[in-house]
Amino acid sequence: MNETKEKLSQSAKPIGFWGRIIARLMAIAHRTIYKNVAAALNMQPEDDYLEVGCGSGIFMKSYVSHVRSIAGLDHSKDMVKVASHYNRKRIEAGTAEFRHGDAAQLPWEDEKFSATAAIGTFLFWLEPLESLKEIHRVLRSGGRLVISLGWNADDGLNHTKHVKKYGIKLYTGKEMQAMFQEVGFSESSITYSKGFMMPKLMIACAKK
Numbered sequence: 001m002n003e004t005k006e007k008l009s010q011s012a013k014p015i016g017f018w019g020r021i022i023a024r025l026m027a028i029a030h031r032t033i034y035k036n037v038a039a040a041l042n043m044q045p046e047d048d049y050l051e052v053g054c055g056s057g058i059f060m061k062s063y064v065s066h067v068r069s070i071a072g073l074d075h076s077k078d079m080v081k082v083a084s085h086y087n088r089k090r091i092e093a094g095t096a097e098f099r100h101g102d103a104a105q106l107p108w109e110d111e112k113f114s115a116t117a118a119i120g121t122f123l124f125w126l127e128p129l130e131s132l133k134e135i136h137r138v139l140r141s142g143g144r145l146v147i148s149l150g151w152n153a154d155d156g157l158n159h160t161k162h163v164k165k166y167g168i169k170l171y172t173g174k175e176m177q178a179m180f181q182e183v184g185f186s187e188s189s190i191t192y193s194k195g196f197m198m199p200k201l202m203i204a205c206a207k208k
């Protein structure tokens, strides 16, 4: 496996020593994304927040510390451990939980959350529609979803090699909105800005 592929597969599912290092580095590289996602989420103290594909959990510690409760899910057991470590004070206080699992099968009851985000992870999901259905299910009426797509099919870059080699999927803003509508979200919007190594960072938002 060459170095780039190793790094990319670690982005899709960070594991082991290098996975833990890469997850922390990702939090640095994702600073611009975090700011954009936080602005789009507009988190309030009464919010119950879920992050799917939470990785290190650093976004939650840095940007959503003021909300009522936080929860994170990741399909890497190592990331569940790292996120639990960073947010250990909230776990001790009973206002945070981190679970191991897949985005397509969320281990929470219907309408548990008021806000959800998926940061730098959606392009890896093998079952995007099933996963969006699950997010819609666990959100309350009026609940918000924010998805960041640093690489996307509107950004003007040629991703052919990445898609072929790593099996990621690139979406246009229109495709995102069509999926949101298909699973039952009532409103959606797409905005673009610049991010680190991302000429057209997409922020896709939906409301239940």
Ligand SMILES: C[S@@+](CC[C@H](N)C(=O)[O-])C[C@H]1O[C@@H](n2cnc3c(N)ncnc32)[C@H](O)[C@@H]1O
Residues within 6 Å of the ligand: 011, 012, 013, 014, 023, 026, 027, 030, 052, 053, 054, 055, 056, 057, 059, 073, 074, 075, 076, 079, 101, 102, 103, 104, 118, 119, 120, 121, 124, 125, 126
């Ligand atoms: C590039 S990292 C981003 C991590 C974090 N959101 C951040 O911005 O720092 C992608 C994360 O999504 C997780 N992931 C990818 N596919 C997933 C899936 N289907 N279900 C749950 N987690 C997933 C990976 O394990 C990894 O931690």
